[in-house]
Amino acid sequence: MNVTWQPSHPFIERPEQWPGAVLAVHQTLYRQVMAQDPLCNDKLPIELRACRILEQWQVMLLVTPWMLSRLLLPLSPPEITLPNGWSAEEREDADYRVLGPRLEFDLLGQRQSAHLNYHRRLGHYLLQPLILNMAEFDSVENVFEAWNRVIRTRDDNMEKMRRDCPWQKEVSRRELFRGLRGNS
Structure with missing residues (x-):
């Protein structure tokens, strides 16, 4: 149906x-x-x-x-x-x-x-x-302050993810392992 x-x-x-x-x-x-x-x-x-x-x-x-x-x-x-x-x-x-x-x-x-x-x-x-x-809120303003903290945390995490470049990780990982294998 x-x-x-x-x-x-x-x-x-x-x-x-x-x-x-x-x-x-x-x-x-x-x-x-x-x-x-x-x-x-x-x-x-x-x-x-x-x-x-x-x-x-x-x-x-x-x-x-x-x-x-x-x-x-x-x-x-x-x-x-x-x-x-x-x-x-x-x-x-x-x-x-x-x-x-x-x-x-x-x-x-x-x-x-x-x-x-x-x-x-x-x-x-x-x-x-x-x-x-x-239960923890005593006003609508407190509700929206709590929600704004959630949004700020999410936005901060999204910004960190944008800066967390996969190329940068790969280059850093190779440099780290090069030190373990000697100079190549």
């Missing part, structure tokens, strides 16, 4: 309206489902940042009492096959799942993975969890 992507509810006519809808949906999810979860950090509000369009996706960072995540809402149905059990009809009355099945897709020329999710007001969307343990 070929399951197709369900776009957002018709009341969300333009992508500019999606951030408000995402906030409203997650506030409702918090009140109805997640507030009882002992792992939720009630000090944290539900907040969006960095809303932008990338290729065919509306992308945003979402802070909730239960996670920091990147949401990707399709501007048009993507060519990603949905797994069985994830049609709009099958998910309509299903319990909320923080992380649905993992899917792979391309974005900005790179292979990405994210978890499929569905809500009747948002339609199908993708979620990339960034921080799942929110």
